[in-house]
Amino acid sequence: MKAIEVNNLSFKYPSTTANVYSLQSIDFQAEKGKIIAILGENGAGKTTLMKHFNGILEPTTGNVLIDGVEITRKNLKTVRRKVGMVFQNPDDQLFSPTVAQDVAFGPMNLGLPPDEVKKRVASALNSVGMAEHGEKPPHELSTGEKKRVCFAGVLAMKPEILVLDEPTANLDPKGASDIIAIISRLNQTKNITVVIATHNVNIVPELADEIYVMHKGKILKKGTPREIFQSEKLLKRANLDIPEISKLMLLLKREGYKIDFPLSIDEALKELKNLLDDGHA
Numbered sequence: 001m002k003a004i005e006v007n008n009l010s011f012k013y014p015s016t017t018a019n020v021y022s023l024q025s026i027d028f029q030a031e032k033g034k035i036i037a038i039l040g041e042n043g044a045g046k047t048t049l050m051k052h053f054n055g056i057l058e059p060t061t062g063n064v065l066i067d068g069v070e071i072t073r074k075n076l077k078t079v080r081r082k083v084g085m086v087f088q089n090p091d092d093q094l095f096s097p098t099v100a101q102d103v104a105f106g107p108m109n110l111g112l113p114p115d116e117v118k119k120r121v122a123s124a125l126n127s128v129g130m131a132e133h134g135e136k137p138p139h140e141l142s143t144g145e146k147k148r149v150c151f152a153g154v155l156a157m158k159p160e161i162l163v164l165d166e167p168t169a170n171l172d173p174k175g176a177s178d179i180i181a182i183i184s185r186l187n188q189t190k191n192i193t194v195v196i197a198t199h200n201v202n203i204v205p206e207l208a209d210e211i212y213v214m215h216k217g218k219i220l221k222k223g224t225p226r227e228i229f230q231s232e233k234l235l236k237r238a239n240l241d242i243p244e245i246s247k248l249m250l251l252l253k254r255e256g257y258k259i260d261f262p263l264s265i266d267e268a269l270k271e272l273k274n275l276l277d278d279g280h281a
């Protein structure tokens with residue numbers, strides 16, 4: 001079952017000159033319960049594509065299906081209830097006088113009873129470490145704090161599909177790992193489908209089931225983290241990096257050490273232990 005399906009989507013911003021398309025012939029699928037990463041350099045089209053997943057942008061040609069149903073103007077409300085989106089720029093998302101009111105906005109719009117709204121706000125703010133800041137005006141927060149509040153606002157809606165545009169940008173290491181832990185937990189315990197655009201390739205291997213690589217408004221390739229990060233030519237063309245730990249191990253491999261291509265610290269540790277054990281033998 002596909003949570004998101006995009007068929008032959010092309011998109012041109014109305015303001016841009018004729019025939020300059022920001023997205024061209026995009027086919028994309030997110031299977032229910034999977035975590036999909038979208039990688040691509042600045043301007044590749046990640047945000048533009050993601051804004052199609054809950055109908056903020058309408059395809060110029062092609063279509064987008066959520067749980068098998070095409071997004072139309074008529075079912076936008078249902079779609080937005082299912083698909084929670086955290087924007088790249090928190091200032092696009094925060095507009096209420098206080099943090100708590102901002103997080104409450106979505107659940108209130110769902111028509112939930114005040115007690116339930118209160119519960120959801122407290123729990124969402126708590127899970128992003130912002131429980132203390134409920135009464136603050138959002139514009140007085142730091143960028144990283146704003147980002148957490150945006151995430152809380154989407155969590156409070158209890159979406160089935162989470163679309164996250166650069167969720168760890170501007171977060172400190174603890175903030176970033178907290179967000180990653182929440183994403184993993186929601187995915188594992190509630191089977192929530194996640195699509196995440198990120199430049200942080202270090203978090204991708206352990207998080208994502210599948211990667212889409214975008215370049216100049218097109219999908220260059222989709223594959224597992226192992227397939228994508230082993231395609232040197234593809235990464236070069238898309239101006240993408242590989243995880244730091246893989247880089248280190250590749251350097252060792254080039255020096256003649258017998259190492260498989262590791263994508264995570266755990267895999268690298270196993271490889272290094274093998275090497276050291278062999279050395280001792």
Ligand SMILES: Nc1ncnc2c1ncn2[C@@H]1O[C@H](COP(=O)(O)OP(=O)(O)OP(=O)(O)O)[C@@H](O)[C@H]1O
Nearest residue numbers: 013015016022040041042043044045046047048049
């Ligand atoms: N509102 C807009 N009007 C016109 N063109 C736009 C608009 N927003 C983005 N674009 C153009 O669409 C293309 C894709 O931009 P997009 O923001 O989707 O890239 P991105 O992959 O998210 O980049 P980044 O990593 O910088 O966030 C770029 O060429 C950009 O200049």
Ligand SMILES: [Mg+2]
Nearest residue numbers: 046047048088
């Ligand atoms: Mg973007």
